[in-house]
Amino acid sequence: VSGKANLFPVAEEARRWRSHRAKNREEPLLLNPCDDDPEQHLEFLDKGLVRPALDAGGTPSRKGEASIEVYGLTRQDLVEQREKKQTRVRAAIQRAREIAAKAQTTPDPAMRAFLDDQAKGLMREARTHLDKTEPYLAAVRAVFREFGLSH
Numbered sequence: 001v002s003g004k005a006n007l008f009p010v011a012e013e014a015r016r017w018r019s020h021r022a023k024n025r026e027e028p029l030l031l032n033p034c035d036d037d038p039e040q041h042l043e044f045l046d047k048g049l050v051r052p053a054l055d056a057g058g059t060p061s062r063k064g065e066a067s068i069e070v071y072g073l074t075r076q077d078l079v080e081q082r083e084k085k086q087t088r089v090r091a092a093i094q095r096a097r098e099i100a101a102k103a104q105t106t107p108d109p110a111m112r113a114f115l116d117d118q119a120k121g122l123m124r125e126a127r128t129h130l131d132k133t134e135p136y137l138a139a140v141r142a143v144f145r146e147f148g149l150s151h
Contacts, residue, residue: 007070029066041067044142048083050074082139089129089143096122097147 008028031038041064043053050073052064068074096119103115129140130151144151 029063030070031063031067036063038067038138039141042073042138044082044086044139046086046146048079048081048086048139050079050082050139082136085129085136086139086143089126089140090146092122092126093143093147093149096120096126 008030031041039053041053041061043051043064045051050068052060052062052068054060072078099115099122100119103112103119106112106115126144128134130137130144134140141151
């Protein structure tokens with residue numbers, strides 16, 4: 001069983017916010033996507049896997065570790081869904097690159113234009129997965145980085 005339920009881990013228990021009148025000095029360990037950039041704390045890998053991001057010294061992000069555990073980000077169903085999304089996006093990018101390469105070697109201008117349009121269409125399709133409303137956005141961004149593409 002995993003999930004947040006009523007877990008609110010903080011960096012220092014002594015600094016936990018205990019009153020609405022006192023100033024909040026606590027440092028929450030769970031990622032809040034409204035305040036935090038998940039990609040600073042989580043690294044999305046191939047096959048839908050996720051791990052805490054490492055800082056320059058190689059230390060895993062505490063927020064990443066806590067969020068993975070509490071939110072259950074390694075649940076099999078989530079891993080499978082992220083992998084499906086990554087596979088779909090990766091395939092579109094690879095196919096677009098293959099078609100664009102073929103267009104470069106095609107002597108017929110009409111065929112070259114057709115192939116270029118096909119490649120651009122596939123890239124547009126892949127980029128639709130970068131919309132902020134799309135699920136598994138950080139995992140898709142990782143695929144774009146894998147190909148050296150901006151997102």
